Amino acid sequence: MGEETTFETSAPAPGYETKAYPYKKTDGDDVDVDMETAGTTKSFESRPFYLKYNPFYWFFFICKTFVQWIHKLAGRATAGLLFTIFSVQHLQKGLVQSYINNSLSFYFRDMGGISAAQMQIYISVVMTPWSLKGLMGVGSDVFALGGFHKIPYMLFTACAAILALFAIGTTPEAQMGIGVALLCLFTAQFHIALNDLLIEAKYSEKIQQNPDINSDLVSYVWGGMSVMSVVAVATVGIVIQKLGARWVFALCCIPIFFGAIPVALNMMNDQRVPNAGCVKMDTTQLRAQGEGYTYLAALMTILSLGLANSGVFYNNIRFNLVLALMCGIITIGGFYVWTPPMIAKVNAFTLIQTLFSMSIEGATFYFFTDGPEQYPEGPHFSDWFYTTAIGLVASLTAILGIVIFNLYLGHMKYRTIFLWSTLVYSTLNLVNIIVYLRINKQWGISDKAFVLGSAALQTVIKEFNYMPAVMIMSRLCPRGLEATMFALLASASNLGSNISNYSGAFLLDMLGVRPNGSNDESEQFKNLWLFCLIVFVLPCLP
Numbered sequence: 001m002g003e004e005t006t007f008e009t010s011a012p013a014p015g016y017e018t019k020a021y022p023y024k025k026t027d028g029d030d031v032d033v034d035m036e037t038a039g040t041t042k043s044f045e046s047r048p049f050y051l052k053y054n055p056f057y058w059f060f061f062i063c064k065t066f067v068q069w070i071h072k073l074a075g076r077a078t079a080g081l082l083f084t085i086f087s088v089q090h091l092q093k094g095l096v097q098s099y100i101n102n103s104l105s106f107y108f109r110d111m112g113g114i115s116a117a118q119m120q121i122y123i124s125v126v127m128t129p130w131s132l133k134g135l136m137g138v139g140s141d142v143f144a145l146g147g148f149h150k151i152p153y154m155l156f157t158a159c160a161a162i163l164a165l166f167a168i169g170t171t172p173e174a175q176m177g178i179g180v181a182l183l184c185l186f187t188a189q190f191h192i193a194l195n196d197l198l199i200e201a202k203y204s205e206k207i208q209q210n211p212d213i214n215s216d217l218v219s220y221v222w223g224g225m226s227v228m229s230v231v232a233v234a235t236v237g238i239v240i241q242k243l244g245a246r247w248v249f250a251l252c253c254i255p256i257f258f259g260a261i262p263v264a265l266n267m268m269n270d271q272r273v274p275n276a277g278c279v280k281m282d283t284t285q286l287r288a289q290g291e292g293y294t295y296l297a298a299l300m301t302i303l304s305l306g307l308a309n310s311g312v313f314y315n316n317i318r319f320n321l322v323l324a325l326m327c328g329i330i331t332i333g334g335f336y337v338w339t340p341p342m343i344a345k346v347n348a349f350t351l352i353q354t355l356f357s358m359s360i361e362g363a364t365f366y367f368f369t370d371g372p373e374q375y376p377e378g379p380h381f382s383d384w385f386y387t388t389a390i391g392l393v394a395s396l397t398a399i400l401g402i403v404i405f406n407l408y409l410g411h412m413k414y415r416t417i418f419l420w421s422t423l424v425y426s427t428l429n430l431v432n433i434i435v436y437l438r439i440n441k442q443w444g445i446s447d448k449a450f451v452l453g454s455a456a457l458q459t460v461i462k463e464f465n466y467m468p469a470v471m472i473m474s475r476l477c478p479r480g481l482e483a484t485m486f487a488l489l490a491s492a493s494n495l496g497s498n499i500s501n502y503s504g505a506f507l508l509d510m511l512g513v514r515p516n517g518s519n520d521e522s523e524q525f526k527n528l529w530l531f532c533l534i535v536f537v538l539p540c541l542p
Contacts, residue, residue, distance in 0.1 A: 073220060076213045077206050080267030082220065087259040088154075088199045089221055094228030096252045097192050100185070102236045102387045105365045106245035111173045111181070115516045116362030117505035121311040121320060123361070124498040125182050129190035131304035131495040133197050133487045134297030140198060144280045147272040150198045151263055158260040161191035162253045169250025182312055188249075191256070197487060202268050230395045237388030292338035293484050299334045300491050303327040307498065317502075317509050324502035328355055331492055343485070347492055350469050353422070354496035356538040359504035363528055366515035367436070368451070373519045377438060379447035389448075390455050397456040401463030414468040421465040428458050430536040436529040507531060 074082050104123055108114045114122070145152035164184035168176060203221065207214050239248050262268070273280055307327050310320050332351060335344040366374075368381045409417055432454060434440050440450045508514070511531055515524040 084262045084268040087262045088195050090224035090228045091255040091259045094225035095232050098229045098232035103245040103248040115514045117508045119362040120501040120505045124501040125308045125311045126185040128308040129193040131491045134491045135301040137487045144273040150270045154263045157191035161188045165249045233391035237384035241383040296334050296338045321506040324499040328499050351496040355499050359501045394459045397459040401460035405467045417468045425461045426536045433529045433532050
């Protein structure tokens with residue numbers, strides 16, 4: 001036996017510290033490494049010319065390598081868990097959520113008469129379940145239904161989501177009230193958010209049991225979701241253009257149904273609690289983690305639901321803004337009371353920065369998709385281009401941003417990355433004034449080329465700003481509380497995004513930017529450039 005060395009697992013899952021594991025180096029190790037190398041780089045040189053540059057050969061070679069990797073991973077993480085991750089994470093969070101999110105604006109437009117500001121508030125209401133993940137985790141940990149902590153919750157919400165999406169998908173917009181529509185979409189998002197949390201907890205358990213599969217399992221999870229998200233973006237545009245946005249929701253019933261099958265068969269091996277009966281409450285783990293986290297989760301749930309309720313039933317944009325800001329301040333205070341000071345500070349920074357990045361989504365949607373009757377001077381993007389073309393560019397450049405960060409920025413100080421990425425991203429927002437004032441047409445630059453280039457650059461810079469936040473929180477999370485802490489941080493982040501929608505809606509209304517898809521609404525866009533100028537300044541303040 002040779003000397004003892006260590007190696008570190010690469011690409012740790014969010015919420016888990018990278019650890020060193022002892023490994024005994026033997027004389028046979030060098031042989032294994034050489035053989036492995038010979039199977040890749042050296043064997044490439046030894047291949048005949050007609051194979052070396054044959055794309056079909058390399059396609060089948062990559063497929064074979066992928067199948068071998070999946071087979072090896074299934075032997076360590078169980079095939080049942082991998083299939084459940086595919087059915088829940090890939091099909092539902094990757095495919096279904098992308099379908100729904102890319103169709104929301106079009107659905108509200110088809111309902112008619114919904115202004116840009118109100119659209120942003122409605123989207124925030126629909127996305128509220130992602131701010132409830134903290135209490136979802138606490139509830140599933142404490143209450144076992146029928147002896148299981150995960151399966152009953154996942155199946156019940158799946159049934160509710162299928163009914164909700166089928167109802168909204170098959171009912172014409174004119175016959176569907178806005179309150180019922182929001183409830184249906186809220187139910188679907190609640191199902192996806194809950195299933196996302198519970199399956200994350202399940203594969204986190206597997207990583208804790210076998211840390212060697214950390215990077216492979218995380219790559220399988222996020223790689224699959226990225227691929228399915230790209231599939232959704234590539235196909236949703238044609239469905240909206242040919243059938244309408246509501247039929248996208250109806251089609252989402254199919255993957256949710258098939259995703260529930262491995263859950264019902266318990267392929268993820270959710271352990272049954274002995275002598276549980278119908279409902280069993282166990283607060284042992286809750287007491288071990290500390291009651292403060294439960295209080296914080298309950299606080300954010302109350303704030304999120306209260307904000308959503310106000311957005312639906314109290315149509316006063318100024319009041320909703322004040323309520324949203326109060327929710328943000330109370331959330332920051334809650335983190336200072338119930339979490340370690342450093343985590344509270346980082347959360348306060350990210351939440352304030354998210355809040356200051358006011359959303360302009362509602363106005364830009366109408367600006368780019370209004371037809372000649374609504375906005376004669378506008379870009380007049382088709383539904384396909386606005387969803388699929390721009391979405392594919394954003395998805396591919398997001399991957400590029402992650403690669404560039406890992407290769408060139410991983411060694412830099414986080415503060416430096418935050419500073420420069422924020423300044424560059426704000427500057428790119430400022431450049432959008434050119435298209436809002438239609439100056440690009442005077443320069444001979446097409447709207448499509450300008451928007452695709454802007455979307456690509458902004459997405460890359462956005463990844464630069466996102467990655468350090470994840471890495472910081474991975475290092476600061478208390479040991480043993482990673483899953484709970486990340487659920488709380490995700491809830492706070494999503495609450496911050498909702499607040500940015502409310503603040504953006506208020507500013508749009510104040511500036512008189514109130515398009516709603518009506519004919520001859522060019523006047524509604526005259527101050528859109530001013531909003532863009534304000535958005536340029538605010539993110540730099542934190």
